[in-house]
Amino acid sequence: MVGPKAIINLDRLIHxxxxxxxxxxxxxxxxxxxANAYGHGAVPVAKALESVGADWFGxxxxxxxxxxxxxxxxxxIMVFCRFHPEFLEKANKWDLTLNISSEDDLNDLITFHGDMNSSPRFHVKIDTGMTRLGLPIGSVSSFFNLLKKNSQLNYEGIYSHFATADEGDLDYAKFQLEQFKGVLDTADKMGLSFQHVHLSNSGSVLNLxxxxxxxxxxxxxxxxxxxxxxxxxxxxxxxxxEFTAPVVNLRKVKAGTLVSYGGVWSAPNDTVIGVVQVGFADGFPRSWYEExxxxLKGERYKIAGRVCMDQLMVDFFNANVKRGDEVLLFGKNKIDSIPVEEIAECIGSTxxxxxxxxxxxxERIFSGLE
Ligand SMILES: Cc1ncc(COP(=O)(O)O)c(C=O)c1O
Structure with a gap:
């Protein structure tokens, strides 16, 4: 198939x-x-991780x-969106762990248990400062009381989420950590214990x-x-x-030729303009065109003009390029890399x-595992 490809190196995932x-x-x-394993393909990614011992998936x-x-x-497998009663039967059928973040959620579980004599597994979400889902600290005791009275329910975890763990200043993350410890203390004093306790994400794995x-x-x-x-x-x-796309067209142009929408880019000298078949509709970051x-073959070439929906243009100047050559858009191939973080920093994204x-x-192509 001609068009963009995401080559997913499963050996690197395992590494x-x-x-x-x-x-x-x-x-x-x-x-x-x-989110489809952050765009990498959920099933192949999860199965590759499972093959090396991963036994929890979010x-x-x-x-x-x-x-x-x-x-x-x-x-x-734990489902992190806000609980809805319609999840209960699905959770039982597919053995899913649910996210319980309010007394209303708990009451739905109690009713379901009354009707069906079964309870899906769940983890209790505490809001320690993200102000998204979760029990506010002030309502934890009352929630725990209700939970204690309903010990037939399958509560197996408790967790919270950091808002700033990837920042240089960790003061707020440390505040959240203390809040969470306080909640664990309260649970302990009330005689409640949880098998799984979790707070950390990538940022805090690195620095907390x-x-x-x-x-x-x-x-x-x-x-x-x-x-x-x-x-x-x-x-x-x-x-x-490794995000790649093919060169589908090449043309010599004179200095001053305008390229792409808005005519905001003009050839600085006589050059060769290539058309690469990938655009913002495929996920290519449109605002990356300016810088x-x-x-191509280990050398970097400038994107010429605005990225279109399905294509972008490149100033290949004196490159040894032919139609059908694959260019690296981001990630890493055998001879070069364009880190996705570099693009993110440049365009104010992540x-x-x-x-x-x-x-x-x-097209996703999975490689690196037998
Ligand atoms: C609740 C929760 N935990 C963990 C993560 C994983 O975060 P990261 O990709 O930074 O490791 C996320 C990601 O959005 C999340 O929402």
Missing amino acids: NYKLVKQEVGNKKIMAFVK VFTPEEAIELRKGGVTGN PESYFTMVRVGLLLYGAFPSDEVPRDLPIEPVM GCIS AYVLLTAIGGRT
């Missing part, structure tokens, strides 16, 4: 997983594979979880080991990118995705945004 495993010692890892919706089950993933508890939840590091430029970057992770480049955007007509 990254093993590095994170070394970093966190005997703690469990919940591999975050939501997704956002029940549909994402069921896709994993249908694809043959047998490990624990005291937040590991029994399990860490890791996404971005597994895919070989760092969450920000403020975290220590000494873990030798490898980019899993942006691609790599690796999360750029990776999860990859889609459209992009």
